[in-house]
Amino acid sequence: MDQLAAFLHEFPALCLFLSILLGTIIGRFHFKGVGFGAVVGTLIAGIVIGILARPDLPDLLRWAFFYLFLFSIGYSVGPQFFGSLKKEALPQIALALIVAVSGLAAVIGVTAIFDFDEGLAVGVLSGGMTQSAALGTGLSAIAELPIADDSKAALIANAPLADAITYGFGDLGLILFLTWLGPKIMRADLRGEAKELEKKLSGGKVGGEVLSGAHxxxxxxxxxxxxxxxxxxxxxxxxxxxxxxxxxxxxxxxxxxxxxxxxxxxxxxxxxxxxxxxxxxxxxxxxxxxxxxxxxxSVPVKTAAIVITSREANGKTIAELGLDPRTRGVYLESLQRGTELMPREPWTVVEQGDILHAGGAPDDVERAGKFIGFIEHDLSRTDLTFLAAGICGGILLGLLRLSAGGITLGL
Structure with a gap:
């Protein structure tokens, strides 16, 4: 074991990608429909390999990967976030504020009871709440503390460790609460209520995929x-x-x-x-x-990914989009929201950022694309200019500081 640890210690890059490899394998295992996923699996693998090999990774590499991670999260959920800022979403916004405040209060209480230092407190908050952005904000706040550099280094090292340990429990606790404890407390039958909701939304009708290209x-x-x-x-x-x-x-x-x-x-x-x-x-x-x-x-057929950005299309059901003359001749293959596939039912409401995978004659697809939003010609290609601009903008925004009562506040 010592020889393996020494070997891994000499190759930090190997430790990094070995953590990803083992983490994705761990994330594939599910027990009764419940699994950790690739993120938590990678955290677990990273903790084990870090304890075993203690690799020395440069801070620049850590922050670069962290910025890419945060940008990816913001980019994927951004359209749904801004699209949900409406009057109908006030209960959800209130619930989010309650969760954030109660989570912060719980972390403050735990920190006071067990006498955690600032680094551990930051890690418990970001990991327990599964909010990785809080880790970056907390580390920036620690860097501004008027203490010795050695103390700062110790606190900064404690934060990721606490985050990695508590993230898995935070993720698993959320899964167990939503699928088991929450329904028991509320005496709710999730399966039965889901069927009732589907029946209500569909108006009691089955099938009838207006835009579906299956037939x-x-x-x-x-x-x-x-x-x-x-x-x-x-x-x-x-x-x-x-x-x-x-x-x-x-x-x-x-x-x-x-x-x-x-x-x-x-x-x-x-x-x-x-x-x-x-x-x-x-x-x-x-x-x-x-x-x-x-x-x-021999009519040519084109398949395209259409990203919804139009205000006119946002908030409409698939049935309403299907009856619009500008979508005539276009047939829906799938509807994607983030990484999830949505139902192709007439009552499904589309939102900004959704991706419609549709086929039809080239002219029809182009016409529908202009009405709905725009056609993404290659989903596998990354626009490096946009990516770099987004990360640069985020870093510059994070440099803004506000001093209040001797406390420096920032993103």
Whole structure:
């Protein structure tokens, strides 16, 4: 064991990535649906490897990774945070303030009872509340204390240790409270109430994913119905709005016509429509006989990730978005909020920052993207300019200090 510890001590980079490796493995284990996750797993692995090897990591590396971690958290939850600042969210905001104040009071009480120093108090607060940002703020406050450098170093070393030890208990305690203790105290049946809420939100209706692309396709027809001849494309699409019908092509003779809402259909026109498959059941009766023409049916299909930023789209349900003419011809594959997949039900409300993974003809997808927000062309690519600017802005903002009664306050 001593030889292993000595070997790891000589290679701090190996200790760092070994902690990540073992932490992600620990995070994969679940017992009855409850697990630590990669973050707490990495903390546990880091504590064990740190005690064993005592690696020397430069402070610059620690702070660089810490800033990246905080930026990632802020970037992922930012849209939902600002989107929730409305009158309806006042109870949740009040609850957040109560949790923050009561948590701080509990830490002050524990610190007084067990005579913890300032470093341990900061770590207990950030770890027990699972608020990593508090660790950075606390370390900055310790650095401003009018004490000897050796004492500062000891306090700064104690804070991450207390944070790492208590973070797991804070995370596990939250999980146990939400899934077991809380429902018992309130005598609540989470499973039953979730089903009741789903039934209430859906209006008692099952399925009917208005934007869902699970059952859509392309078909070609020759216009022979006298009632349809002379009507505009917009009228046909509006008639079958619930089925998400969209005219993709119109061929008159050998010529492909330019599409537009006011384009009139004439007898003999061959049109290509996209729609949910249920619309094709009586399409031949409404439009005319189906046409099997591979060249005509070769409509290009584009899949894109559309990020919701538009105020007009924010707060609408999927059903409301699906009935808007600007989303015609676009079919939802999935709805993502942060790292979570949301239900693709008509009653699901979209929020700023949500990502719609949708498919359809390129022009339709581009039109819907401009209405909803913008199209993220490559979710796997990081904009280093934006990343560096965000971290620089956060560091500069954190340099601001306010002195009150001899106490220096800052972010």
């Amino acid at each position: 859509y396709g392309f078909r070609a027809y020759r216009v022979e119905n006298a009632q349809l001849a002379g009507s505009a494309v917009a009228a046909l699409e509006e008639r079958y709005a619930q089925a998400r019908l969209s005219v993709q092509r119109i061929q008159r003779g050998e010529q492909l016509l330019t599409l537009g809402p006011e384009r009139k259909l004439q007898p003999g026109d061959r049109i290509v429509v996209s729609a949910r498959r249920l619309a094709f059941a009586d399409a031949e009766r409404v439009i005319g006989p189906e046409v099997d023409d591979p060249a005509l049916l």
